[in-house]
Amino acid sequence: MDQKHVLVVDDEPQVLEYLTSALNRSGYITTPCPKYEDAKAALAAGRPDLLLTDIRLGPFNGLQLAIFATQKYPGTPVIILTGYEDPTLRDEAARAGATFVMKPVRLEDLLAHVKNAIP
Amino acid sequence: MSGTTPTAQTTVREPHPVDVSERLLGHSAAIRELDEEIQYAARSDAKVLITGESGVGKEILARLIHRHSNRSHSQLLAINCAGLPDSLLESELFGHVRGAFTGAYRDKVGLLEMANRGTIFMDEVGEMTLRMQALLLRFLETGEIQRVGSDRPQARVDVRVIAATNRNLTERIAAKEFREDLYYRLNVIHLTVPPLRERPEDVPDLLDHFLQTYAERHGVATPKLSPEALARLVAYRWGGNVRELKNFVERLVLKSRTGLIMPEDLPAELLPPAVPRPQTTVRVAVVDSMFDRMVNGHESFWTVVYEPFMLRDLTRDDLRAIVSRGLEQSRGSYRILVTLFGMAVDDYKRFLNFLRKHDCQIPFQRFRNAPGREDEGPMNGAGDDSPKA
Numbered sequence: 001m002d003q004k005h006v007l008v009v010d011d012e013p014q015v016l017e018y019l020t021s022a023l024n025r026s027g028y029i030t031t032p033c034p035k036y037e038d039a040k041a042a043l044a045a046g047r048p049d050l051l052l053t054d055i056r057l058g059p060f061n062g063l064q065l066a067i068f069a070t071q072k073y074p075g076t077p078v079i080i081l082t083g084y085e086d087p088t089l090r091d092e093a094a095r096a097g098a099t100f101v102m103k104p105v106r107l108e109d110l111l112a113h114v115k116n117a118i119p
Numbered sequence: 120m121s122g123t124t125p126t127a128q129t130t131v132r133e134p135h136p137v138d139v140s141e142r143l144l145g146h147s148a149a150i151r152e153l154d155e156e157i158q159y160a161a162r163s164d165a166k167v168l169i170t171g172e173s174g175v176g177k178e179i180l181a182r183l184i185h186r187h188s189n190r191s192h193s194q195l196l197a198i199n200c201a202g203l204p205d206s207l208l209e210s211e212l213f214g215h216v217r218g219a220f221t222g223a224y225r226d227k228v229g230l231l232e233m234a235n236r237g238t239i240f241m242d243e244v245g246e247m248t249l250r251m252q253a254l255l256l257r258f259l260e261t262g263e264i265q266r267v268g269s270d271r272p273q274a275r276v277d278v279r280v281i282a283a284t285n286r287n288l289t290e291r292i293a294a295k296e297f298r299e300d301l302y303y304r305l306n307v308i309h310l311t312v313p314p315l316r317e318r319p320e321d322v323p324d325l326l327d328h329f330l331q332t333y334a335e336r337h338g339v340a341t342p343k344l345s346p347e348a349l350a351r352l353v354a355y356r357w358g359g360n361v362r363e364l365k366n367f368v369e370r371l372v373l374k375s376r377t378g379l380i381m382p383e384d385l386p387a388e389l390l391p392p393a394v395p396r397p398q399t400t401v402r403v404a405v406v407d408s409m410f411d412r413m414v415n416g417h418e419s420f421w422t423v424v425y426e427p428f429m430l431r432d433l434t435r436d437d438l439r440a441i442v443s444r445g446l447e448q449s450r451g452s453y454r455i456l457v458t459l460f461g462m463a464v465d466d467y468k469r470f471l472n473f474l475r476k477h478d479c480q481i482p483f484q485r486f487r488n489a490p491g492r493e494d495e496g497p498m499n500g501a502g503d504d505s506p507k508a
Contacts, residue, residue, distance in 0.1 A: 056303075059289070059306070059309050059311075060309050061303075061306060061307045061308070061309065063165060063307050063308075064165070064307060064308045064309060067159050067160075067162075067163045067165065067308065068156075068159050071158075071159050071162060071163075072159070084303075086303075086304070088259070088260075088304075089307065092163070092164065092165045092307065095163065095164065096163065
């Protein structure tokens, strides 16, 4: 089976490192991105099978990245990690075709979401 | 718009025809990328926060997003949140019920209700007081409208909010002047418009567009720019951004006689190009004229200066120049300045709050040592007795 490629975006270096390592150990290829602009470039450079992004990316919102990814590259699954509940954002994420995953999340639960998005 | 007070009318405006176009003007990479982001934002229904210096055209972005969105069949209403007292801003946004305050003779529908199924553009959102921020946050969470003077919500509305600011909101959050939760609510799609000086390659496109538009409007032949004149305009700093360029081109069109604009037809601040450009470009003729209208023509500051400033036809540097000039005459007294500028004595606090809010309150001390100054008590200056913002 081909290895799946996950674009991981988080502006906190330690979280980014943790997520990419965990995904690598589970057999995924990862591209880590600390910034919104880097993530846009990475999406253009090689279309990933999944975009996994935190909601806070400096001045940007992970939902903006989801909107960009799903419009420019339709069919790209997106998981947004968020630490706070916001029904309006959840609706927006659903409209963009993205899945909200609340933090804190157990690693096995997150991996289950990833596997569900890219079986 | 019926039912609004004269002051509020200055804050709610229709787009200027000159500004209406299908896409952003310019071909720089930054503008092309913004154009693309606008399309994505338009197809989504998420809230948008537009940042950028004064005069870059943040409202144009809002209008383009609305026009390309599935809300385009409904209205886009715009309001400038700066310079309005809380009570007026609240009434403008949420409406009021009859008897809510003196002068509220009938119920009034607010802009958020009027914009139902459409879009509201809230400019200078960073200037809102913490109280207004709390009201806006509650609206964003619930979509409910509670008119001023009412004890319960009147309606639930569906309005897309596009906000804009020239402030650094993260700094305002750190200073506890802006609510972080409101910032995250508003800042779902973040668009930044770079200043014109960072994209000089856009200047020729903007010049072409405004030369043609203003020539048509004034019924004259479209003037041409000589290559030397164009080079100087491209090299100019444009501290007031596109708004400054637009106003400059209109004057150029009206003054043009030969149809070909040479470097010598350009104002002094554009000559010569090799000299470092001044940080401030005060338009002396404009300042002179406004000063004369108030001091000799006894017109009010609120009409002569405040309105064009809020409509962005006047820069902060212009305003500072007017205030400095007035303080020279009043020898540093803001109280005398209020009278000199045709305002009621009671307008003193409002005037100072306005200046402070826009960083245009000039220290009065240096005007106090002017020769022949009459002694003034401490209450005559804007020092100890100035109202706290």
